[in-house]
Amino acid sequence: MIKHFTKSALLLGCVGLMLGSCSKPMRSQKTGIVYNNKYNGGYMRFQKTHPAPGPGLVAIEGGTFVLGGSADQDVTYDYNNTRRRVTIGSFYMDETEVSNQDWLEYLHYLSIHYTGDRELYYNAMPDTLVWRRPLSYNEPYVDNYLRHPAFQDYPVVGVTWEQIQDYCTFRTNQSNENLLRESGKLAAWKDMNGATPGAAPAVAGTKEAFDTDIYLNGQYKGQGLDGKKMMADLNPNAKPGANGKATRTVRMEDGILKPAYRLPTEAEWEYAALGLAGNTEFENIEDGKIYPWNGMGVRSPKKRTRGMILANFKRGAGDNMGVGGSLNDKADITAPVRSYEPNDFGLYNMAGNVNEWTSDVYRQMSFEDVEDFNPYRGNEYTNKRLADPEKGIYAKDKYGRPIKDAAKSNKKLPWNEFIAQQQGQKAAPATTIAPPAGVPTGAATAALSGKPFNADQRGFADSTDNSLYGITTLVNDHSKVYKGGSWNDRAMWMNPATRRFMDQGEASAEVGFRCAMSMVGAPEINPNGKSHFSVKKPKNYSPKK
Structure with a gap:
């Protein structure tokens, strides 16, 4: 009886709230103008919401953690993951690795939209030759791994960092288009x-x-x-x-469309893989982790699955899956993307199966250099080119996508400079201030620095010397970080703090990926049942008073 009364009271309260909102339209707290009224200008304000994640994503509540803190050894002897306390903002992340089925959907999309562009389809194809080894018979995987239905739920491999950028664009557009068409x-x-x-x-x-x-x-x-x-x-x-x-x-x-899908940053990936939220109460972390699960070992302690390997990795030389008749990790190469137990964020295979690309450019000392909020290395700022600056019309490439140019400023330009930049001209400044006496200019400045100076935000216009790339070092802006360990790696690589790198144009049978999406609005995922300061609603302005 009490339960029934409570439900009735809630229903009446909701109806009353709706009627009240209809009788008292929303007004601007600063001008008194009624919102959503076509007679006074028609400014539309919508109810503040916390949007749901896009398809395939789960919410990751951010917070502080020690980047590189889960590493129990320097496995590369490179001193490249020094501990650093940072804060990660809340975001969304794919529950699983992107599968072969997901990539085939992308290829199908290209085939029906760009029927005459064989080059585009070819460039989007994964490199199935990554399975070839000089002294190993893997040719069946070359022919079958991507397209055979038996492998449809296995993680896609042989994809480059560059190909993934185009996939993220496709996924963003297809998800938003479907949302708009179905609504x-x-x-x-x-x-x-x-x-x-x-x-x-x-x-x-x-x-x-x-x-x-x-x-x-x-x-x-x-x-x-x-x-x-x-x-x-x-x-x-x-x-x-x-x-x-x-x-x-x-x-x-x-508030209808979703933000863009993208690769997670290295810090986001490591934070999500650890899943320390499951070990935290009242801001106290009760137990750290070496892997995405609790404990020091790699076998299940639960009665039903006791002794089973918790991830897909290589236990030792020549041991990829255990003994015939009692296969332990149930996988010889990769495994389906929902194999094994998810971590405390609900993410599958954050250790083993395949390594995963992140968006970061690799530098050995990144953890010492990056900022402590959303640490990231690899920003390349762009602006959308305008075909008609006066009308604000974007220029499009042959695929109907906006053309993006490297940004030359970190601030909003004056209108005359903006127009000149869009038209490829150089705007004359309103006033010219002469440099102080003794300060070198022009050729003298170039001689001092060894190269011309171009004022831009991230140095995209500065000259670089790549003559030794691939000879003495593989580290440049094309080297991207991947993490997580794979089916062909030993257990030490499954620690979320370990990091390796590969050229963004290279691919491997041991590297796949999952996508992320930035979260907008409040960072708290589940506010119910938690303490909060009460926030009073503003008084409704009435012009009659």
């Missing part, structure tokens, strides 16, 4: 005027694939593209459509 904000999949399934209808004689940035800029709309449940446009300058109503495309302010 009626774009034309439904079945209402696409006979266009190829999964592709946009013909636009000006061409077939252009959906792109999130292009859509958000208002360049992907019109007859055959617009859905039946478009957003109402309250702008007084908006013109009614064929149905007599003014509608618009979705904006970022609506």
